[in-house]
Amino acid sequence: MPDVFRKQSPHAFYRAMVESGTRPYYRALSMRGTEAAVEGKRLIMVGCNDYLGLSTDPRVVAAASAALGRFGASCSGSRALNGTLTLHEELEGRLAEFLGQEAAVVTTTGFQTNLAIAAFLGTNDAAFGDMSNHASLVDGIRLGFGTHHRYRHSDMDQLESLLRAADPGVGKLIVTDGLFSMGGDLCRLPEIVALARRYEARVVVDGAHDIGLLGAGGRGVAEHFGLMDGVDLVTGTLSKCFGSSGGMLAGPRNVIDYLRYTARSLLFSAAMPAAAAAAGLAALDIIESEPDRRQRVFDLAERLHNGLRALGYDTGESVTPVIPVHVGDAELCLRAWQELFDAGVFTNAVAAPAVPRGRALLRVTAQATHTDDQVTQVLDAFALVGRRLGLIPKAAPDGYEPVLIARQRRSVEVAR
Ligand SMILES: Cc1ncc(COP(=O)(O)O)c(C=O)c1O
Structure with a gap:
């Protein structure tokens, strides 16, 4: 007799997560803000949609x-x-x-x-x-x-x-x-x-x-x-x-x-x-x-995008404080998430079905309330982990294409 409760997770990512013991989801925070705590461990939070930092204002x-x-x-x-x-x-x-x-x-x-x-x-x-x-x-x-x-x-x-x-x-x-x-x-x-x-x-x-x-x-x-x-x-x-x-x-x-x-x-x-x-x-x-909050979050996002790109990461088509760090392979993405977590940075690991299969990414978000020092620490952690896991070259590439951040208004005429 088929049992509706007997389902296997259809997602390879879920199986990889269970097998590797990595737990990027449902982690309970005992403190939140740009600095968060999980099981007593202090982390810089770059996985939160509170872009203007107003939830704790x-x-x-x-x-x-x-x-x-x-x-x-x-x-x-x-x-x-x-x-x-x-x-x-x-x-x-x-x-x-x-x-x-x-x-x-x-x-x-x-x-x-x-x-x-x-x-x-x-x-x-x-x-x-x-x-x-x-x-x-x-x-x-x-x-x-x-x-x-x-x-x-x-x-x-x-x-x-x-x-x-x-x-x-x-x-x-x-x-x-x-x-x-x-x-x-x-x-x-x-x-x-x-x-x-x-x-x-x-x-x-x-x-x-x-x-x-x-x-x-x-x-x-x-x-x-x-x-x-x-x-x-x-x-x-x-x-x-x-x-x-x-x-x-x-x-x-x-x-x-x-x-x-x-x-x-x-x-x-x-x-x-x-x-x-x-x-x-x-x-x-x-x-x-307070329009300055928007400027601040765009400044930080620009720094994160360009800092990551300078290291050799690909932040895709993003022009905003939602920064996808493309990894590709879901298992590698999990490992990178864990190593960043161990290094004190909380990102979001994203794989299918939230993105197409084979296009796993670490989602990084800037908040107006991040400090410059926190951004430096995040970039340092990405450099360390990325080089260790081979996500980026050992030495920084010669150049990179800077992000065109969506700060300025783009006024466009549309025919009626
Ligand atoms: C594009 C988009 N629409 C809607 C929602 C749902 O919003 P809420 O979390 O307030 O239910 C989300 C949440 O992640 C979202 O990203």
């Missing part, structure tokens, strides 16, 4: 504590019933204004935000998604009733041929990450917006990693490209630049109102806790008033 923490005292630990119910707080409404108003959209709604996690996309996809609709989109976007589309066309990562020719081939009577939605979470590169928004206009498609951009970070005002990839009016619906999370927890959707008022009554991940889940909403509001104040 005293103003954010104080706002969360005050809300906890006033509203309690949980909303104990869905937004639609008893779970909407004045704090949620304030946050939604502020986010809509910040993102240049008519309205916004917040959800309990960023993952649930993207599941809400299902509500747009009826049997007569089609979604067109980048193959490197985050799992939550993939699942959101899967939960809908429309067809899912996937195009090779950032391959605009393929996106165009899929759009051209689609039945003109079908509703079309182009869905993309703004800043790709593993590659650190940006979606090709100007081309996407131009294609959407040509083929009458709507554009959804998941700004999970870029809202707060990119653009002169931190409004994300749309602001970076000067295309604030090119994106129909923005999704995002408070768990990265906002140093909190929870998700957001921002767009036309009628679309947001429709979601309030149809998105199952919003309707049938307890609301974002008050502490998270208050932390999000405090973080938004800081994002709006």
